[in-house]
Amino acid sequence: MSGHEATAGPMAVTDRVHWIGALDPKMRTFDVILKTPNGTTYNAYLVRGSDGVAVIDTVKAETADQFFARLEAVADYAEIKVIVLNHLEPDHSGALPELMRRAPQATLYISDAAQLMLKALLNNSDIAYTPVTTNDRVSLGDRTLRFLNTPYLHWPDTQCTYLEEEGVLFSGDVFGCHYCDEQLFNDSVGDFRFSFEYYYSHIMRPFKQYVLGALELIEPLQINLIAPTHGPILRDHPRHYIERYRELSTPHLHLEIDRDVKTMIIFYISSYGNTMHMAEAIRDGAAEVGGFRISLYDLEGGEVEPFVDLVEEADAILVGSPTINGDAVKPVWDLLSSFAQINVKGKVAGAFGSYGWSGEAVRMVEDRLRGLKMRVPAGGLRIKLIPSADELENCRDYGRDIGSFLMGRPRAREIDMSQLSAN
Amino acid sequence: MAKAILTFADIGVSVTVPAGTRIIEVSEKVGAGIVYGCRESDCGTCLTEVISGMENLSEPSPIERATLAEHKAGANMRLACQTLVLGDATIKPAI
Structure with a gap:
């Protein structure tokens, strides 16, 4: 594949697709939760058909000058017939109001779920739009855009757009990563494997079920190239990244044990052994019920990350903490604050603990x-x-319960x- | 004070509550499967099916009506974060 392709201007992705996004190499923290050691890109694309031009996504407002300069190098505003926002987060919708001011004739296409967000994000109820869902199509003459409704990747509004004749998937944040390299294409940029995995684990991981749902729509497509909204454009072995998403999103525990066998994990930490004795008695009571596996872990003896991995695939989580200075102890909060990285909704849970005089930890x-x-x-x-x-005995009964x-x-x-x- | 029995069909638990209690005040404490999001009638996460006793629940407010309509909820649906229990009722999560 090609070596060094400059990105001062727009970059040709295919004969009919140009990258018109923005580079943000100085970004160091994204969305509070993500570290971005070499910045990021906001990828936007322009698609040219025989009957008009489409702009797919925009960029963060602060980088809009780059976006408009690149757009103007490949198209006139009057040619823009279609604007698609695959995701309304401000890093992709930031230049939308100005783009619509410059191309007022264009029709904006967003997902069903994006409608209320559009108003709340832009504080502008005058913007007209057309909501779309899976298999809705928009024609650009000899090129066709098809929409795929892929919610919760990673907001309720997210969708993908497929350029049928080119086999190009404009995937939004799916398959993206925060990695800024002006070479742009995955076979030309530096080693971005860490960024790809890190992005998945912090952005997509809580929504694994939705990832699997989206893959059902994406996998049957002829994919020649994946054009995400952040990081490298995936033209070399694009299906590798689709396969990796399936691998990362597929539960692994049930590959090792029977799918029907449930798992309970009892975490505890104990100053004088009292909360530990409670944990053991709860374990004994739960074991009398039978039919599921039980693990007992002392938080003092482990790291948070592997515990979070265990929690992700467990069915019941009990947490034991003593009360110190009117609060649960830090290792407990460290564990609980990390649950936001995964989906714990609907798992069975409970709390217990020994205390000296007031015992606030359990309620908290x-x-x-x-x-x-x-x-x-x-x-x-x-x-x-x-x-x-x-x-x-009360502890054992609690375990039975x-x-x-x-x-x-x-x-x-x-x-x-x-x-x-x-x- | 008038009492009512609120039954959570998904877990087989019946709770005697003072009339006027909101479903949300009870359901989380017994581990019922109703899930909450905003807790203020905006998101529709706590959509609940009323199996019996709809007539024993408070009338939905205009805000709740709007959210129910937005989620295309059936006539037997309510939001657990908004609904007051005035008499006996049996409910379960809608989703």
């Missing part, structure tokens, strides 16, 4: 678990200092709301 952990949309079927278990024999719930056999209960408040 429970609130966090509920805030993450986990299901907390039983009030958390708090025990003052050293658990007695009776209290350890959670275990039964996990196995789809929740104990039928008739309770008064005042009992819930007292928990």
Whole structure:
């Protein structure tokens, strides 16, 4: 493949497609959560058909000058018939208002779910648009754009656009990464493997189910080239990146054990062994229910990242923390704050812990678990200092309760709301 | 104070609540499958199917009606974050 292709102007991607995006090599942190050690690119594209021109995505407002200069080098504004936004995040919609001012005749195409976001993002209800979904098409004469509705990759609004005659997939943030190299193409830029994996793990990972849904639409397509909105354009072995997304998004635990076998993980940390003894008793009670695997982990003996990997594929998560200075302890918060990297919605959860005088930690952990949309079927278990024999039996019963719930056999209960408040 | 029994069909739990209790105040505490997002009638995440007792629930506010319409919700659907329980009802997650 070619070696050095300059990017001061637009870059030809195919005979009919030009890259007209922007380079942002000085960016160091993206969206608060991502490190970008060599910056990023905001990729936008121009597609030329026999009956008009389409602009696919725009750029961050601060880099709009680059975008408009490159656009003007390959097309007149009057030629623009179609504008597509595959994703409305400001780094892709930043130049939209000005583009529509310069090309007022163009029709804007966005996904169904993008409609309310458009108004909220641009504070401009006057912008006209046409909502589209999977297999809707727009003709540019001898070139055709087909839309694929691929929600939650990584916002509700996200979609992909497929240029049928060229086999080009404008994938939005999917298959993208924060990597700035003016060579632009994956066979010419430096080693960006880390950036690709890092981007997936921080942006797409919580939405694995949606990735798999999108791949069902993408995999059957003839793909000659993937044109994402960040990082290298993937023209060399584009299908490799599709395969990698499937690999990263496919649950692995069930490749090793029976799909029907559920997993419970009990995390704890303990100052004097009391919360540990609670954890062990809960484990014993849960084991009496049977039918699922149980792992017991002391947070003091492990790192957060591998624990998060375990949580991602577990069905039930219990967290034990002592209360110190009116709070759960830092290793517990470190673990819980990392749950945002994955999807924990709907997993069964609970909290427990020993305390000295006020015992706030359990309630705080429970609130966090509920805030993450986990299901907390039983009030958390708090025990003052050293658990007695009776209290350890309460722990075992709590384990039975959670275990039964996990196995789809929740104990039928008739309770008064005042009992819930007292928990 | 008048009482009502709110039953969560997905987990087989019935809770006796004071009339006027919001579903959201109870469902999370028993681990029912209703999931919440914004908690203020904007996102529609907590869409809930009313199996019986619709007549025993508070009337939806204009804001809730708008969100229900936006999500093309059926006549047996409510938002758990908004709905007050005034008499016996049985519900389950809509999604």
